[in-house]
Amino acid sequence: MIDELMVKKAAKGDASAFLKLSKKYHSGLYKTAVGMLGNDHDAADAVQEALLKAFRDISRLRKPGQFKSWLYRILVNRCIDIIRQRQRTTPVEYVWVPDAVENNIDAKVDISRALAELDEDHRTVVVLRFYQDMKINDIAEVLNCPEGTVKSRLYRALNKLKLSLQDCRMGGESADL
């Protein structure tokens, strides 16, 4: 109920209340954005833009108890916008550019690259599940889809990741995803 009051204060334009309310999610939002986008720079932009949009639109949030899932949904949508923007403006082979070259540990690069090769829907569930430790029902609320859909996406995504990593290690072409 206190959170609900904070949402209502934020809805009236109180930026401090919004900051206090959203602060506990900043780090999680950033991790999610890095998982979705593969680099720090875009992730920082996505988080900032998502938070500004959330602050601007918070008066439309009808159930303050859903603040977290609503916030994550805005972020995921922003990340997908950025991914699509890149696909429109960047040659396919350069779409994913890891910025962690200095830490070029094989496993780290492999998993990030394999993740980037997943389509948006599959990548989203994997990131929310393993970067955020969100439960299936929470992910379903963020994505506004049935739990069964989340489960099947997760199942397929993990199998694709597995095949992709195998291919990476064998030095071959990645699986057709």
Next chain:
Amino acid sequence: MNPLTCKEVYELLTDFLLEELPPEKHNAVKNHLQYCENCRKECQQLNQVIKNLRQRAGEIEMPQSLEKQIEDSLLSSPKKSWKKIISLAAVSLFLLAASLGLWSEYFAVPEEKSYLASEEAESSDGNAAENFSALENGNIDKSGMAEEPPMEQGITIQEKKENVVNIKETGSSYTALDENHVPDASPSLNNIQVIEISEAEGGAAVSAGGEQAEIIINSINSARPADNKEAYRVTHHIKVKLKDGTEYSFGYDINSNVIVLNKEVEYPGPGLAKVIKEITR
């Protein structure tokens, strides 16, 4: 439980690795893996993927500079400036009216109304409004996800700017939030200084502690909006003081089991009536 087939195990492996299977199924998968080399190999590979994902997630840290940037951009966002302008205009109007001796109850109401009306006008333009309309019409946005979960129509609280407001018709009162003070968003037993319960008809306030305090806080924090027309008559006052100085005073109707704050009626989580009875008997 019958032994599982490889196909069944294959379908359960992810949940098995995430330890989200019921104990009976978890053990059945475990037993199968002990004698089936193919499934064991499959399990190890999936486990490696999950391990890599978690390890990668653990390595990501948000730069401190980003936290500062977020703070700066939010605090200087146009919404705030707009509010500030309106607030200043409202204050100026108030001072002008007061100095002219025109202040009255009648005049006080439109000031807050115009404030809210401006906000509606402001938030009804731009992308957000388009997305919201799409949601209302049952459309899905380009990513296949609606921007907001489908939310029920909520109850609007008109927060008062004074520190204490008496609600004459019910006899209840509350301490409203200080406009310049942001309280702890999630009160827990750790940040609570004292919880006091008193009967509306008079009598000394009694402090709640231990398990009773826990139940009261859980009940309040998990309260859900009730029917706006819910009839109530406040029988008790619950005052919660946080260590950061914030105070909340809720009205409680033990007969209807509803709590009231800012005239908003909410259904508390379980156990509140019982605890209040115990404390005040």
